[in-house]
Amino acid sequence: MTQDQNDPIIRVEGVCKTFGSLRAVDNVSLSIQRGEFFALVGPSGCGKSTLLRMLAGFETPDAGRVFIDGRDMTGIGPNRRPVNLVFQSYAVFPHMSVAENVAYGLKIARRPHDEIAARTQEALMLVKLDGQEKKKPDELSGGQRQRVALARALIMRPAVLLLDEPLSALDAKLREAMQIELVHLQKTVGITFVIVTHDQSEALSMANRIAVMHQGAVRQIAGPAELYEAPNCRFVADFIGRVNLFEGVAVPHKKGRLRIKSEVLGEIELDGQGAGAVTLAVRPEKIQISREAQTQEDTIQVRGQVADVAYYGGYSNIFIDAGAGPPIVADITNTGSAGVPRFLPGEWLWCSWRASDSLLFRD
Amino acid sequence: MNGIRRIIRGAPAGPLEYHRRWPLRLILTGTLIFLYTPIFALIAFSFNDSRRNIVWHGFTLKYYEKAFANSDLMLALGNSLTIALISTVISTLLGTLAAYALWRFRFFGKAAYEGVLAMPIIIPEICMGVAMMMFIARSGWPQDLPWPLNLGAITVAHIAFSFPFAAIVIRARLESFNRELADAARDLGAGEFQVFRDITLAHMLPGIIAGGLLAFTLSLDDFVITFFTSGPNSVTFPVKIYSMVRFSVSPEVNAASTVLIVLTIVLTAIALRMQYRSQMTASPK
Numbered sequence: 001m002t003q004d005q006n007d008p009i010i011r012v013e014g015v016c017k018t019f020g021s022l023r024a025v026d027n028v029s030l031s032i033q034r035g036e037f038f039a040l041v042g043p044s045g046c047g048k049s050t051l052l053r054m055l056a057g058f059e060t061p062d063a064g065r066v067f068i069d070g071r072d073m074t075g076i077g078p079n080r081r082p083v084n085l086v087f088q089s090y091a092v093f094p095h096m097s098v099a100e101n102v103a104y105g106l107k108i109a110r111r112p113h114d115e116i117a118a119r120t121q122e123a124l125m126l127v128k129l130d131g132q133e134k135k136k137p138d139e140l141s142g143g144q145r146q147r148v149a150l151a152r153a154l155i156m157r158p159a160v161l162l163l164d165e166p167l168s169a170l171d172a173k174l175r176e177a178m179q180i181e182l183v184h185l186q187k188t189v190g191i192t193f194v195i196v197t198h199d200q201s202e203a204l205s206m207a208n209r210i211a212v213m214h215q216g217a218v219r220q221i222a223g224p225a226e227l228y229e230a231p232n233c234r235f236v237a238d239f240i241g242r243v244n245l246f247e248g249v250a251v252p253h254k255k256g257r258l259r260i261k262s263e264v265l266g267e268i269e270l271d272g273q274g275a276g277a278v279t280l281a282v283r284p285e286k287i288q289i290s291r292e293a294q295t296q297e298d299t300i301q302v303r304g305q306v307a308d309v310a311y312y313g314g315y316s317n318i319f320i321d322a323g324a325g326p327p328i329v330a331d332i333t334n335t336g337s338a339g340v341p342r343f344l345p346g347e348w349l350w351c352s353w354r355a356s357d358s359l360l361f362r363d
Numbered sequence: 364m365n366g367i368r369r370i371i372r373g374a375p376a377g378p379l380e381y382h383r384r385w386p387l388r389l390i391l392t393g394t395l396i397f398l399y400t401p402i403f404a405l406i407a408f409s410f411n412d413s414r415r416n417i418v419w420h421g422f423t424l425k426y427y428e429k430a431f432a433n434s435d436l437m438l439a440l441g442n443s444l445t446i447a448l449i450s451t452v453i454s455t456l457l458g459t460l461a462a463y464a465l466w467r468f469r470f471f472g473k474a475a476y477e478g479v480l481a482m483p484i485i486i487p488e489i490c491m492g493v494a495m496m497m498f499i500a501r502s503g504w505p506q507d508l509p510w511p512l513n514l515g516a517i518t519v520a521h522i523a524f525s526f527p528f529a530a531i532v533i534r535a536r537l538e539s540f541n542r543e544l545a546d547a548a549r550d551l552g553a554g555e556f557q558v559f560r561d562i563t564l565a566h567m568l569p570g571i572i573a574g575g576l577l578a579f580t581l582s583l584d585d586f587v588i589t590f591f592t593s594g595p596n597s598v599t600f601p602v603k604i605y606s607m608v609r610f611s612v613s614p615e616v617n618a619a620s621t622v623l624i625v626l627t628i629v630l631t632a633i634a635l636r637m638q639y640r641s642q643m644t645a646s647p648k
Contacts (some may be wrong), residue, residue: 058546078549091547104561105551151548156551258614 007070009034009160009192010055013048015064017050024050026216027064032160032209037186040196041214043239049164051213052196056162058084069159071251084153085162086170090145092137092152098124102151113244126185129270143174154189163195165341167202179206200240204228212236228283234361237281243359244287244328246280250360258360263324268300270355274362281359287330287351289318294352301352304328306345313335318343402624409617426614432516436619439603446514446599447582450521455575457522458529459567463559465530466537481531492591495520499592506594513597520592521582528581529574536570537563569637576634580627 008031018023024049042047051251053059054066057078065074073081084105093101102123106116124130127147137145146166151162166182167175183206183224186193197203203210204224210234211221220232231237238245250272258272260280270280288294294301304322315334319327328351336342343349374382412423430436432501464470465477483491499516506513540563548558586601593602600623607616 056550058549078546079552079554085547085550087543087547089541089543091541091543093544093565094545104548104553108548108552152551259398274379327611 005034005262007034008032009066009069011034012051012055012192013065013067015051015054015061015066017047017054017061017106018058019050023216025054025061027153028213028216028218030218032192034192035190036192037183037206037208038192038194039207039210040194040213041198041200041203041210041239042199046213048196048198048217049261051215052085052162052164052194055160055194056083057081058085060341077192081157083162084156084158085164086146086149086153086166088165090142090149091168092140092145092148094137095132096137098129098137098140098148100133101137101148102155105156106150125189126154127151130144143178144168146178150185153193154185158191160194163193165197166195168199175202180208204240208221210240212239214239231281231359234279234281237359237361242284242329243281244284246325247250248280250275250278254341264322264328265300265302268355270358270360272360276362279308279361280363282353282357284317284329285331287328288351288355289320289330289332290351290352291348292349293350298355299352300355300358301350302328303348303350306343306347306349308345309343310336320349322351377470379495391420397634405617406621406624409614409621411614411617413545414613416506426618428614430618430622433596433615434466436600436607438601439598439600440622442511442514442597443600445511446518446521449514450525450582451575451579453518454522454526454578455529455571457526458531458533458574458578459571461530462527462533462537462570463563466532468538481528484531488524488587491524492588495523495588496591507626513594515601516594517589517592517597520588521585524585524588525578525581529571529578532574532577533567533570536567541567573634573637576637577623578632580630583630584623584627 004039010030012030015025015028016023028047028051028086038196040051042048047126050059051109054061055068057073057076057080060075065072067073067202069082070247079086092102096104097126099120101117102119106119108282111119120133121130124133129144129147129151132140132144139147140148146169150166163182167178170178179202182193182195195203195206204227207224209221209223210227212219212227214235220227222230225261227240227325231240234245237243242358246262246264247261248258248265252256253259253269253273256271256273258270260268260270262268262280265280293303302322305319306318307320307321310317311334313334316332318330318332320330321327330351332342334342381387408419409426410422410424411419412425413420461480465473465480495516499520504516507513537611544566545558546564553561577636584601585599586605590602590605591598593599598606598621604616604619607613607619
């Protein structure tokens with residue numbers, strides 16, 4: 001039974017799940033290491049919740065296997081798995097008090113009374129709900145109900161804690177606070193967390209490693225920075241953060257260089273190989289905006305007219321109409337004196353970025 | 364202040380204030396009179412100090428004394444309560460099981476079963492009564508049994524028509540159940556039965572109580588089906604009142620009827636309150 005601490009806590013091998021004619025999860029394989037804060041992200045209907053429910057044991061894969069802590073758990077019910085799930089609706093038992101909710105799992109496991117009492121206290125302190133033991137769920141706020149759900153799962157000391165869109169029902173401020181708190185909580189208890197979310201910024205800010213799912217398949221698994229800076233496909237680049245996409249056709253040029261013809265960007269040169277239809281992507285914050293053209297080497301630039309300015313306080317998004325395609329988005333930080341708009345709609349500007357900041361995808 | 368002034372001055376009725384327009388008031392008043400005057404008259408004349416039910420002669424409780432001293436009537440009341448109690452327990456149990464099975468499982472002929480379940484509710488009561496009478500007579504149901512076994516035929520008939528009502532009330536309650544609660548309990552280690560006992564049953568309980576009280580009142584005041592299934596030694600309260608009316612409508616009948624009305628109203632009020640509370644505590648999704 002002793003497992004090597006370097007073995008993954010969760011190993012999913014070639015898992016498939018079909019609902020009717022829909023391939024919800026299509027041949028997914030991934031490993032999650034001990035102590036990781038792992039996120040499954042993707043647009044709704046990408047199969048991330050189904051995958052999570054298969055880890056919890058609520059769905060049985062049609063094909064493939066699920067290993068938890070080295071043991072094959074495929075086909076084993078949720079009540080006999082060393083994992084616990086925090087539900088999207090929290091699923092706090094309405095007829096039980098806070099303490100009864102938290103103690104429920106240990107009561108089912110027939111632990112001695114004093115152990116249940118001690119661990120309930122401990123779990124409630126962990127989520128800062130001590131003193132609220134006797135309250136009924138309908139006397140609690142949404143955030144407090146979520147803490148009950150967390151304590152109720154953590155008290156079981158699971159090998160993995162699964163969280164299904166845990167923050168989606170909270171308002172923006174509370175959500176931000178809970179993101180930080182969940183990260184702290186995960187560090188405190190040292191349990192592997194697997195979180196499902198449709199909100200890529202939530203995944204970026206909380207997780208050590210993120211799997212991006214699309215149409216039932218995993219597109220990329222990487223750390224937040226790598227996922228953002230070096231996405232492996234157009235879908236990931238577009239889903240994680242904001243990105244400007246330019247379509248074009250590449251032809252080989254000199255050795256290790258490509259010449260790309262694009263309607264918006266004209267003819268540019270980049271490092272790279274191969275040929276055919278490509279998409280060039282650049283993040284809004286990599287774009288420099290200026291009234292004069294840049295003169296540096298290896299800079300891509302395009303002239304356009306400011307269409308809109310969206311002001312967000314600390315920064316603004318500038319939308320620049322470059323003649324063809326959707327407007328180019330650039331971020332500028334508002335460090336200048338208050339109330340003085342730096343750029344106005346209608347103004348002609350140059351957007352420029354270092355060629356090496358471009359991401360190139362073959363479609 | 365404004366509201367009071369408006370009422371005093373008789374401001375014109377607003378677009379949705381239908382209750383302040385005379386046609387609706389007229390219909391409402393008429394309805395209330397037709398519905399409740401007979402009942403109030405019945406109750407009022409149970410206190411009338413006169414052998415005839417026509418003219419008011421003064422207040423008395425002597426017809427209640429007389430009713431409670433009528434051993435046949437009291438025996439019938441005892442029979443009614445016994446039948447109602449037994450049929451309530453059994454039909455609530457059956458109703459709970461039927462409702463849970465329909466909600467929880469998929470099985471062959473489920474739609475057909477759901478339809479058949481509602482049959483006793485839609486079949487005319489008189490047909491149900493005749494059918495029950497023929498069934499009891501043909502099946503060689505033992506006669507002349509000692510009390511309370513002589514109530515068996517009526518009790519079986521009452522269970523047959525009241526358990527679908529209980530099942531439907533409990534089924535409706537289950538519709539508001541958040542299945543994630545059951546999943547959460549499973550996730551915390553509970554087996555199928557533990558989930559039912561700790562989570563689902565707790566949610567069903569207000570529905571079960573409401574369904575049970577409904578079954579109780581249905582059984583207590585049923586006349587038609589009981590009339591066809593009761594023998595000379597198994598007379599229930601409503602059947603006894605009917606036979607008393609055939610001789611004369613004395614205030615004693617009024618007193619007995621009033622007792623039945625009060626019993627039914629109290630139980631129905633409790634059932635409604637349970638249902639209201641069950642709606643209030645329906646788990647938020």
